[in-house]
Amino acid sequence: MAVTGCILLIRMIESFIMNIWINTGPIKPADIRRRTNVNTKKISIIVPCYNEEAAITIFHRETTVVMHTLDYDYELLFINDGSGDNTLSILKQLCADDPHSKYISFSRNFGKEAAMYAGFCNASGDYVAVMDADMQDPPSLLPEMITYLESGEYDSVATRRVTREGEPHIRSWFARQFYKLINHISEADIVDGARDFRLMKREMVDAIVAMSENNRFSKGIFGWIGFRTYWLPYKNIERVAGETKWNFWKLFKYAISGIVNFSEVPLSIASYFGFTMTFIDFIFIVFIIVRKLCFGDPVSGWASTACIIIFIGAVQLFCMGVMGQYIAKTYTESKNRPHYIISDSNKDDVKKVN
Numbered sequence: 001m002a003v004t005g006c007i008l009l010i011r012m013i014e015s016f017i018m019n020i021w022i023n024t025g026p027i028k029p030a031d032i033r034r035r036t037n038v039n040t041k042k043i044s045i046i047v048p049c050y051n052e053e054a055a056i057t058i059f060h061r062e063t064t065v066v067m068h069t070l071d072y073d074y075e076l077l078f079i080n081d082g083s084g085d086n087t088l089s090i091l092k093q094l095c096a097d098d099p100h101s102k103y104i105s106f107s108r109n110f111g112k113e114a115a116m117y118a119g120f121c122n123a124s125g126d127y128v129a130v131m132d133a134d135m136q137d138p139p140s141l142l143p144e145m146i147t148y149l150e151s152g153e154y155d156s157v158a159t160r161r162v163t164r165e166g167e168p169h170i171r172s173w174f175a176r177q178f179y180k181l182i183n184h185i186s187e188a189d190i191v192d193g194a195r196d197f198r199l200m201k202r203e204m205v206d207a208i209v210a211m212s213e214n215n216r217f218s219k220g221i222f223g224w225i226g227f228r229t230y231w232l233p234y235k236n237i238e239r240v241a242g243e244t245k246w247n248f249w250k251l252f253k254y255a256i257s258g259i260v261n262f263s264e265v266p267l268s269i270a271s272y273f274g275f276t277m278t279f280i281d282f283i284f285i286v287f288i289i290v291r292k293l294c295f296g297d298p299v300s301g302w303a304s305t306a307c308i309i310i311f312i313g314a315v316q317l318f319c320m321g322v323m324g325q326y327i328a329k330t331y332t333e334s335k336n337r338p339h340y341i342i343s344d345s346n347k348d349d350v351k352k353v354n
Contacts, residue, residue: 041126042073046119050081052133054241063139082109107343113216135240137197145199155227158198186263189223217258270319
């Protein structure tokens with residue numbers, strides 16, 4: 001009887017296990033994670049890279065440590081922006097060793113704006129972050145940023161520097177004046193000290209991708225599209241390795257591009273200049289005519305006349321230059337060239353030309 005009872009018990013256990021096998025199939029490690037994990041969302045981290053061979057290994061290590069503490073699937077999407085050093089070869093090695101890492105390599109240097117846009121177009125996560133590879137965007141902030149998004153009160157968590165330690169004072173002063181100016185003359189809401197480092201929901205990323213303009217100024221785009229954004233302050237951190245690619249002249253051109261892209265005020269100023277100078281010229285002409293008729297004496301002195309002519313010519317050239325900026329932007333948009341061209345990638349279904 002005892003033997004018969006044991007046999008029946010064994011058969012019942014076998015039948016129970018077979019039913020589980022038939023209904024659910026074999027349980028794989030990945031399936032165990034999916035079934036026991038309530039949160040199935042994925043985070044994509046876009047990392048533009050240009051000659052960052054000294055920093056990307058450090059960034060990958062530190063970011064991977066942080067991501068492993070979170071209960072999310074993730075991908076590190078490195079965008080090689082035509083680097084001239086060993087950045088691409090290092091990325092290939094990192095991606096070969098880490099299934100969470102993907103790389104996209106441009107056919108040439110298209111610029112950081114194009115690199116970010118390529119990341120947005122190819123990111124597959126429910127949440128998408130943009131981070132620099134030089135560690136000035138600390139990965140340790142990601143858990144706090146995710147907490148704010150998960151609260152449901154915000155669509156984006158953006159970072160802003162509350163200090164500019166290690167940055168030249170003249171550069172810091174110009175940066176602050178730029179933020180004041182562009183917020184005053186445009187609809188782009190840009191906070192002083194704003195970084196590109198931010199974490200966004202999918203809806204916001206789709207809106208950014210829909211803005212397919214070639215002349216891109218992402219800080220302005222982030223502010224223009226709206227959405228509820230929480231600004232996370234942090235102290236400035238110097239890069240861990242390598243040298244900055246942004247000098248004063250590049251930052252100045254970038255600022256001019258941002259103003260032209262998001263404001264028509266410079267055109268209005270040019271128009272006001274033209275109207276004002278026309279009025280002043282009319283007054284001078286009347287003055288000269290009256291003096292000639294009343295006193296029979298032409299205006300004496302050529303120095304003042306030459307100064308006036310030079311001044312008016314300078315104002316005209318300035319106004320033409322302002323209009324030229326807008327015409328050049330319009331010309332670039334009319335050609336409708338792609339933002340980037342991808343020559344190599346280990347990511348499936350990558351959009352190679354866009």
